[in-house]
Amino acid sequence: MTSADRKPMRTAIQLTAESEPWPNLTEWVSEAERLGIDHCWVAEAWGSDAATPIAALSQHVGRMTFGAGVFQVGARSAANTAMTALTLQRITDGRFSLGLGASGPQVVEGLHGIPFTQPLTRMRETIEVVRLAEAGEKLALDGQQVRLPLPNGEGKALRLSLDTDDRPLPIYIGALSPKMLELTGELADGWLGTSFVPEGSATTFESLRAGATRSNRKLTDLDLCQGAEVAFARDEKELAAMVDARRSGLAFSLGGMGSADTNFYNDAYARQGFAEVATESQRLWLAGDRKAAAQVIPGEMVLATTLLGTEPQVADRLRVWADAGISQIRLYPAGKNLEERLDTLGRALDLVRGLE
Numbered sequence: 001m002t003s004a005d006r007k008p009m010r011t012a013i014q015l016t017a018e019s020e021p022w023p024n025l026t027e028w029v030s031e032a033e034r035l036g037i038d039h040c041w042v043a044e045a046w047g048s049d050a051a052t053p054i055a056a057l058s059q060h061v062g063r064m065t066f067g068a069g070v071f072q073v074g075a076r077s078a079a080n081t082a083m084t085a086l087t088l089q090r091i092t093d094g095r096f097s098l099g100l101g102a103s104g105p106q107v108v109e110g111l112h113g114i115p116f117t118q119p120l121t122r123m124r125e126t127i128e129v130v131r132l133a134e135a136g137e138k139l140a141l142d143g144q145q146v147r148l149p150l151p152n153g154e155g156k157a158l159r160l161s162l163d164t165d166d167r168p169l170p171i172y173i174g175a176l177s178p179k180m181l182e183l184t185g186e187l188a189d190g191w192l193g194t195s196f197v198p199e200g201s202a203t204t205f206e207s208l209r210a211g212a213t214r215s216n217r218k219l220t221d222l223d224l225c226q227g228a229e230v231a232f233a234r235d236e237k238e239l240a241a242m243v244d245a246r247r248s249g250l251a252f253s254l255g256g257m258g259s260a261d262t263n264f265y266n267d268a269y270a271r272q273g274f275a276e277v278a279t280e281s282q283r284l285w286l287a288g289d290r291k292a293a294a295q296v297i298p299g300e301m302v303l304a305t306t307l308l309g310t311e312p313q314v315a316d317r318l319r320v321w322a323d324a325g326i327s328q329i330r331l332y333p334a335g336k337n338l339e340e341r342l343d344t345l346g347r348a349l350d351l352v353r354g355l356e
Helices: 022-035 051-060 078-091 105-110 119-134 178-187 202-214 236-255 264-286 290-295 299-304 311-324 338-353
Strands: 010-015 039-042 065-068 096-101 171-174 190-192 223-232 307-309 328-333
Touching: 010 022, 010 223, 010 338, 022 051, 022 338, 039 051, 051 065, 051 078, 065 078, 078 096, 078 119, 096 119, 096 190, 119 171, 119 178, 171 178, 178 190, 178 202, 202 264, 223 311, 223 338, 236 264, 236 290, 236 299, 236 307, 264 290, 264 299, 299 307, 307 311, 311 338, 328 338
Parallel strands: 010 039, 010 328, 039 065, 065 096, 096 171, 171 190, 190 223, 223 307, 223 328
Antiparallel strands: none
């Protein structure tokens, strides 16, 4: 993609409510908006929820938009997902985007007690219910995973008692697998990606494009959002230390973010050119040797999926991401305290603006 074809890259931060004391988070978001950040994604996994902090943080800023990154579709009923999303749309005055994800069997079955079956179907049917609610329609769906009202019971289809909002609710899907990527292209307004290697992303974009084609859309109709750690090194020696420190996080993604049979992160890296590393690191992790699982990860892989380096090196990587088609970037800035993180964030924003 040439610079003339691509959209201006929007910027975002991401946080979880449990990551640090609440006053620190409100200051972080306020200062990030002051620097010019467009959006804040709030994650939920097996700690804090995403909805509550979005409702609170949105009252501390006036321009920044917010998104759930992501609501796990197995954690809430489809109707409750719709209720929560539309409530947040009201509280934020139209500054909310609904991010949805399937998660995986360890969290869905282990934490929520919901069978991890037909995640594609559950995602599709959840989105259908959200769109019904958004349109002010009765929530009636005879699906495979979502059945409203429940058959042979005393319930009836209900319409949410919320005034509809003329502003559309953007829906993003956190997708890694080819089929979920296709569904994203077909139904969603945007893609929340992770574990991204731009040089190996051809199959990812093929899946997104195939889904978009089914809905008579183009890939450029979607907001393609990716995240990366950003840190600035003074020289090659400091960069080598940064790369070495990042290996353990990648090893966790490859070996710990899923079971031996189901690890979408491992599969994603394998499809993007790191199959042998992904297999070996996972094997060592599951065998209990986490140090070795990190050591087998090459520096090339760390640099491919992050924004680490000198300012010119980070600028070059940002250009590669933009040329690949990424239209929104979630920045995870390095720093031991708020001041250092804001400094890193500000430097990264200057480089993003330099792409225009």
